[in-house]
Amino acid sequence: EAQVTQNPRYLITVTGKKLTVTCSQNMNHEYMSWYRQDPGLGLRQIYYSMNVEVTDKGDVPEGYKVSRKEKRNFPLILESPSPNQTSLYFCASSFDVGDTQYFGPGTRLTVL
Amino acid sequence: KNEVEQSPQNLTAQEGEFITINCSYSVGISALHWLQQHPGGGIVSLFMLSSGKKKHGRLIATINIQEKHSSLHITASHPRDSAVYICAVERYNTDKLIFGTGTRLQVFP
Numbered sequence: 001e002a003q004v005t006q007n008p009r010y011l012i013t014v015t016g017k018k019l020t021v022t023c024s025q026n027m028n029h030e031y032m033s034w035y036r037q038d039p040g041l042g043l044r045q046i047y048y049s050m051n052v053e054v055t056d057k058g059d060v061p062e063g064y065k066v067s068r069k070e071k072r073n074f075p076l077i078l079e080s081p082s083p084n085q086t087s088l089y090f091c092a093s094s095f096d097v098g099d100t101q102y103f104g105p106g107t108r109l110t111v112l
Numbered sequence: 113k114n115e116v117e118q119s120p121q122n123l124t125a126q127e128g129e130f131i132t133i134n135c136s137y138s139v140g141i142s143a144l145h146w147l148q149q150h151p152g153g154g155i156v157s158l159f160m161l162s163s164g165k166k167k168h169g170r171l172i173a174t175i176n177i178q179e180k181h182s183s184l185h186i187t188a189s190h191p192r193d194s195a196v197y198i199c200a201v202e203r204y205n206t207d208k209l210i211f212g213t214g215t216r217l218q219v220f221p
Contacts, residue, residue: 031207040213042211042212044211045208045210048208050207059208090155097202100145101145103154103155103157106155
């Protein structure tokens with residue numbers, strides 16, 4: 001089944017404790033992206049990747065890192081999480097940025 | 113001012129009604145997407161269009177590039193259509209997507 005998976009789905013952590021949210025797709029998509037969704041602000045792009053080893057900043061990259069060592073995986077890293085990073089995070093993939101986007105199920109992160 | 117504006121923010125309807133959700137944008141775009149987010153949080157892509165009109169079942173999406181405006185229509189609405197509908201645009205000559213804040217639709221039996 002074609003899908004985008006994210007783990008974990010829910011995470012409660014404390015300020016400063018490094019964490020990684022994994023994202024994996026099995027559709028051989030080249031474009032992958034991370035978004036955060038906050039009430040009243042909608043979805044905002046954090047980072048995106050056009051292909052392996054090619055990543056670029058979205059609109060809200062501060063406090064986040066990503067890597068794209070393999071085509072299927074695009075992990076999101078929070079080196080030192082802060083409470084303002086409490087949010088709902090979505091990973092998405094597509095063949096190209098203008099193509100149909102496939103979203104993961106979301107990761108709800110709470111930073112205390 | 114947001115580069116992508118949706119209206120209305122909230123919409124309630126009776127089952128069977130014809131529904132229109134609007135999206136206006138202020139930047140040059142390569143493509144526009146309509147997404148649906150169900151109460152459980154999952155997001156699915158409904159349409160991707162760069163011109164004209166697309167139809168899928170009871171859903172119709174149109175775009176007017178000159179007026180920088182798109183509409184999503186739902187014919188014969190049903191309670192299972194209750195969701196948040198999100199418009200997103202691919203800003204021209206970039207690889208980025210910009211999203212509207214969504215329209216929350218509730219359809220009552």
